[in-house]
Amino acid sequence: MNADDLALGADSEVGRLRAVLLHRPGAELQRLTPRNNDQLLFDGLPWVERAQAEHDAFAAVLRERGVEVLLLSDILTETLAGSGAARMQGISAAVDVRRLGRPLATELAVYLRGIAPADLATVLTAGMTFDELPIGPSAQSLVRRMHNGVDFVIDPLPNLLFTRDSSFWIGARVAITALALRARVREASLTDLIYAFHPRFLGVRRAYESHTAPVEGGDVLLLAPGVVAVGVGERTTPAGAEALARSLFDDDLAHTVLVVPIEQTRATMHLDTVCTMVDVDAVVMYPAIRESLSAFVIERADPDVQITGPTPFLEAAAAAMGIGKLRVIDTGLDRVTAEREQWDDGNNTLAIEPGVVVAYERNVETNRRLEASGIEVLRISGSELGSGRGGPRCMSCPIARDLV
Numbered sequence: 482m483n484a485d486d487l488a489l490g491a492d493s494e495v496g497r498l499r500a501v502l503l504h505r506p507g508a509e510l511q512r513l514t515p516r517n518n519d520q521l522l523f524d525g526l527p528w529v530e531r532a533q534a535e536h537d538a539f540a541a542v543l544r545e546r547g548v549e550v551l552l553l554s555d556i557l558t559e560t561l562a563g564s565g566a567a568r569m570q571g572i573s574a575a576v577d578v579r580r581l582g583r584p585l586a587t588e589l590a591v592y593l594r595g596i597a598p599a600d601l602a603t604v605l606t607a608g609m610t611f612d613e614l615p616i617g618p619s620a621q622s623l624v625r626r627m628h629n630g631v632d633f634v635i636d637p638l639p640n641l642l643f644t645r646d647s648s649f650w651i652g653a654r655v656a657i658t659a660l661a662l663r664a665r666v667r668e669a670s671l672t673d674l675i676y677a678f679h680p681r682f683l684g685v686r687r688a689y690e691s692h693t694a695p696v697e698g699g700d701v702l703l704l705a706p707g708v709v710a711v712g713v714g715e716r717t718t719p720a721g722a723e724a725l726a727r728s729l730f731d732d733d734l735a736h737t738v739l740v741v742p743i744e745q746t747r748a749t750m751h752l753d754t755v756c757t758m759v760d761v762d763a764v765v766m767y768p769a770i771r772e773s774l775s776a777f778v779i780e781r782a783d784p785d786v787q788i789t790g791p792t793p794f795l796e797a798a799a800a801a802m803g804i805g806k807l808r809v810i811d812t813g814l815d816r817v818t819a820e821r822e823q824w825d826d827g828n829n830t831l832a833i834e835p836g837v838v839v840a841y842e843r844n845v846e847t848n849r850r851l852e853a854s855g856i857e858v859l860r861i862s863g864s865e866l867g868s869g870r871g872g873p874r875c876m877s878c879p880i881a882r883d884l885v
């Protein structure tokens with residue numbers, strides 16, 4: 482079967498992975514400095530070449546297991562090459578009139594319309610500084626004169642690496658998310674472009690189209706067909722979770738949504754930083770929250786929805802999934818080790834089939850416990866990749882999984 486013939490979509494976190502969207506980190510990471518890294522949501526300055534090598538190894542592990550790896554930059558370049566409308570849309574999402582003023586914004590848009598698709602893709606991902614502006618009439622622009630050469634004309638998007646957050650698939654549909662923080666908002670304009678214009682995705686329908694409030698893919702876990710958990714914390718808001726639930730019900734993509742409050746901290750910015758699925762009936766979970774994690778249960782009902790809870794998450798999840806018990810892999814870690822390995826994305830695993838996950842090698846104890854519970858762990862190194870606080874699940878957007 483030709484890879485292009487694969488049915489796109491996913492109804493679980495663990496069905497055999499067939500195709501995935503990754504972003505090989507590039508020049509956008511080179512933009513990070515000690516002055517901007519906090520704002521750009523990185524905890525340090527990654528060594529870019531090493532991060533790329535680690536990412537290549539991640540992609541290789543997936544390919545070896547038969548997963549088709551689509552790289553965002555390639556897909557974006559193809560999208561821009563294939564459609565003038567896509568180019569216009571990408572440029573207008575990137576050129577900010579409020580920052581640049583009308584004259585410079587117009588001139589920049591004209592310039593970007595004339596460059597090659599691959600170069601435009603680089604500008605849209607890595608951004609552009611005032612120093613990099615082509616010399617033109619805007620040499621007389623006040624905006625240009627008053628900005629420092631290293632200021633951004635177009636902001637870079639270093640968090641594109643975490644493809645999980647800017648779109649996710651549910652059923653046969655794709656949802657373009659609404660990212661909560663300024664540093665990441667524009668990422669969704671790129672996922673929107675590729676899913677709208679790339680020939681591979683022709684005819685794909687959208688979920689959560691109105692995206693009225695922030696929802697990030699790292700907060701969305703497909704527990705079982707029809708059952709979705711949504712974390713609410715630093716990123717996804719209660720309004721986002723509610724709007725998503727209602728939209729999934731309307732489109733018949735879910736019957737139950739579990740809304741899970743998580744602490745609003747950097748360490749737990751998404752639900753998938755504390756809990757990911759490793760098998761059809763098993764999760765790996767940060768032990769410190771195991772007992773306290775709760776959920777509001779939203780069910781589709783006639784004529785409206787029914788909201789109950791909060792109730793203990795594990796019980797609510799098992800009931801909604803129609804299984805006796807949701808197994809929690811006992812990482813049994815002492816508090817300090819657990820906290821360290823949670824910070825380093827030990828709980829952020831990517832399942833490539835039931836019982837087989839990709840994980841960062843550095844989380845030695847968590848991985849050992851996973852294996853002791855019968856989970857196969859494919860280890861990758863992430864010393865540089867992890868500096869943005871994201872593991873294998875954050876760095877991947879499954880676009881085709883076998884149904885479970």
Ligand SMILES: NC(=[NH2+])NCCC[C@H](N)C(=O)O
Nearest residue numbers: 522643699751869870871875
């Ligand atoms: N799904 C995830 N956990 N993604 C991690 C995103 C990390 C990124 N630096 C951010 O703060 O947004």
